[in-house]
Amino acid sequence: MKDKRDNRDFFEKVFAVVSLIPYGKVTSYGAIARYLGSGSSARTVGWAMNMAHSLEDAVPAHRVVNRNGLLTGKHHFETPETMEKLLASEGVVVVNDAIQNFQQHYWDPNLSLVI
DNA sequence: GCGTTGACGAGGA
DNA sequence: GTCCTCGCCAACG
Numbered sequence A: 001m002k003d004k005r006d007n008r009d010f011f012e013k014v015f016a017v018v019s020l021i022p023y024g025k026v027t028s029y030g031a032i033a034r035y036l037g038s039g040s041s042a043r044t045v046g047w048a049m050n051m052a053h054s055l056e057d058a059v060p061a062h063r064v065v066n067r068n069g070l071l072t073g074k075h076h077f078e079t080p081e082t083m084e085k086l087l088a089s090e091g092v093v094v095v096n097d098a099i100q101n102f103q104q105h106y107w108d109p110n111l112s113l114v115i
Numbered sequence B: 001g002c003g004t005t006g007a008c009g010a011g012g013a
Numbered sequence C: 001g002t003c004c005t006c007g008c009c010a011a012c013g
Helices: A004-017 A028-036 A041-054 A080-087
Strands: none
Touching: A004 A028, A004 A041, A028 A041
8 A cells, every 4th residue: 555655754744743733732752653653763753853954844843852851852953942942932831951841731643633 | 785873762670 | 760772764974
């Protein structure tokens, strides 16, 4: 059913899911990977975000953090404070690069979306 | 074509 | 609870 192009689908899906993250919500790389059916390929999700810089699509990567709620990828933004600033703008409290009440802002595509 | 790296996660000790 | 190891997929040298 699916050809080798399936691999590329993974990338496109990542951007799609990230773009679907509601305002003021965050999710984890693993959650996205799991939603795509890869589960353990969380690293590839991060890699996709890296490629997102090359794309002109507005990918709210600042809403994607690791499972610890740490802004691990903030350094990949224009400035390290961009990510924190954007999250703060959306009502997400970030202290020491860590999201406070992470679970409260956590948004799981598997629970909110339907495949 | 091979080896290493990378914005991660889960499991085992 | 922490620390270490493996897996996963794509890009880069």
